[in-house]
Amino acid sequence: MLVKAVELLLTAEIFNKYDALSEDDIPKEIRKILYSNGGIKRPLVIKESTVRNYAGYNEKELKKLPFVDVNAFNKQIKLTSFEIAARWMAKNGIEFIKRNPVLAYYFENYDSLNISYEDARKHIQPKHSDAEWLKGVIEELSRDEATAEMLSLVRIFSPEEIDDDVSDVVLEDYQVKEIRKIEIAMEEREWLRNVGLKEIGKLLFIGPPGTGKTTTARSLSKKLFLPLVEVKLSMITSQFLGETSKNIEKVFEIAKRLSPCILFIDEFDYVAKTRTSDEHAAVKRAVNTLLKSIDEINLVEDGVLLIAATNHPSLLDAAVWRRFDKIVEFPEPSESVRKRIFEISLSKIPGDYDIGRLVRETDGFTGSEVKLIVREAVLSALLEGRKNLTMDDLLKAVEDVKERLKLKNSY
Numbered sequence: 364m365l366v367k368a369v370e371l372l373l374t375a376e377i378f379n380k381y382d383a384l385s386e387d388d389i390p391k392e393i394r395k396i397l398y399s400n401g402g403i404k405r406p407l408v409i410k411e412s413t414v415r416n417y418a419g420y421n422e423k424e425l426k427k428l429p430f431v432d433v434n435a436f437n438k439q440i441k442l443t444s445f446e447i448a449a450r451w452m453a454k455n456g457i458e459f460i461k462r463n464p465v466l467a468y469y470f471e472n473y474d475s476l477n478i479s480y481e482d483a484r485k486h487i488q489p490k491h492s493d494a495e496w497l498k499g500v501i502e503e504l505s506r507d508e509a510t511a512e513m514l515s516l517v518r519i520f521s522p523e524e525i526d527d528d529v530s531d532v533v534l535e536d537y538q539v540k541e542i543r544k545i546e547i548a549m550e551e552r553e554w555l556r557n558v559g560l561k562e563i564g565k566l567l568f569i570g571p572p573g574t575g576k577t578t579t580a581r582s583l584s585k586k587l588f589l590p591l592v593e594v595k596l597s598m599i600t601s602q603f604l605g606e607t608s609k610n611i612e613k614v615f616e617i618a619k620r621l622s623p624c625i626l627f628i629d630e631f632d633y634v635a636k637t638r639t640s641d642e643h644a645a646v647k648r649a650v651n652t653l654l655k656s657i658d659e660i661n662l663v664e665d666g667v668l669l670i671a672a673t674n675h676p677s678l679l680d681a682a683v684w685r686r687f688d689k690i691v692e693f694p695e696p697s698e699s700v701r702k703r704i705f706e707i708s709l710s711k712i713p714g715d716y717d718i719g720r721l722v723r724e725t726d727g728f729t730g731s732e733v734k735l736i737v738r739e740a741v742l743s744a745l746l747e748g749r750k751n752l753t754m755d756d757l758l759k760a761v762e763d764v765k766e767r768l769k770l771k772n773s774y
């Protein structure tokens with residue numbers, strides 16, 4: 364598409380011209396292509412292959428434009444007259460200008476086009492939401508031995524890779540409200556810094572297994588377009604003296620390097636729990652390191668949203684507890700929450716069922732167990748060659764899961 368080719372060329376030129384523009388102003392689709400061509404550094408150089416990837420490449424058509432030059436030797440494509448190209452774009456590509464902040468920046472005061480840079484910015488997501496960007500940063504970190512080791516301690520997800528949607532997690536109003544506050548804090552980071560409120564952005568999720576803690580953290584990453592750095596404390600605890608403390612420091616360091624991001628620390632009680640073991644001094648040191656690391660990181664200055672999760676809040680001591688500005692409870696789901704989870708899980712499955720009854724039969728079940736019921740029922744139906752569910756399938760699955768729970772509780 365010719366207009367996209369010109370968009371690309373103009374985007375590069377304008378970006379090169381104005382230092383005020385950042386990577387975040389370049390639309391995602393263009394950014395992705397530039398990353399795979401070696402990154403975004405001024406001056407941006409556009410080659411035949413870049414145009415081909417973004418706009419499809421038709422040399423004949425492109426050469427018809429009086430303001431484009433294709434260099435036969437190095438395959439670079441340039442604008443011979445920026446002014447004429449800009450005029451052409453204003454005439455033929457107004458829709459592209461509106462959605463491209465780099466172009467909007469230039470065209471904001473152009474004739475009577477009525478373009479707003481602010482509006483264009485609303486259309487695009489920041490660079491740290493790109494899987495390609497994250498891949499680049501990780502590659503860079505893995506080239507250095509010290510940081511490569513840090514990477515081995517954590518799992519890193521790009522928001523683009525996360526399946527868990529906020530709308531798939533059923534939460535109580537008070538949970539939604541707490542999470543909404545964090546979203547707003549994220550948006551208002553600058554302002555919060557200016558008014559001196561830095562101690563914001565440390566959440567502790569508490570509740571039994573399978574109540575949606577991990578899923579909520581992941582869905583937040585997707586919703587806020589922030590990479591997720593996930594670590595289980597049991598995985599970085601070592602029997603070697605001092606090793607655990609070092610690992611904790613490295614995990615926080617990596618989060619700062621990937622900022623803005625979410626640092627999700629799972630099994631948060633693990634370090635506190637091991638305090639009863641023999642190596643008392645080493646464990647104490649690990650706890651202290653953890654406390655210090657939490658103190659030294661914050662959303663407003665470092666761009667790191669800290670979320671810790673535990674099934675055993677009673678094991679955490681007061682010093683740990685006090686460091687979180689929000690405690691979000693994930694209890695066993697209420698009737699209305701179970702009802703929504705059933706509705707969502709069954710929404711695409713043909714069949715005839717009484718959700719009210721299922722809700723009554725599943726008192727004390729977690730969200731994860733409710734989903735398990737649906738999976739079990741579907742598998743049983745498939746085993747009998749059916750793709751539609753009956754109430755019978757579901758009630759049998761409820762019994763199966765109840766058996767499982769009994770078994771679990773007997774050990």
Ligand SMILES: Nc1ncnc2c1ncn2[C@@H]1O[C@H](COP(=O)(O)OP(=O)(O)OP(=O)(O)O)[C@@H](O)[C@H]1O
Binds near residue numbers: 532570
């Ligand atoms: N409130 C909920 N709404 C929708 N799905 C839920 C809910 N609670 C749990 N689930 C589902 O149950 C499964 C397990 O949830 P998740 O891993 O988030 O639990 P968790 O609280 O992190 O458990 P654990 O403490 O064992 O780590 C996921 O598939 C998730 O989608």
Ligand SMILES: [Mg+2]
Binds near residue numbers: 576577578672
């Ligand atoms: Mg979890």
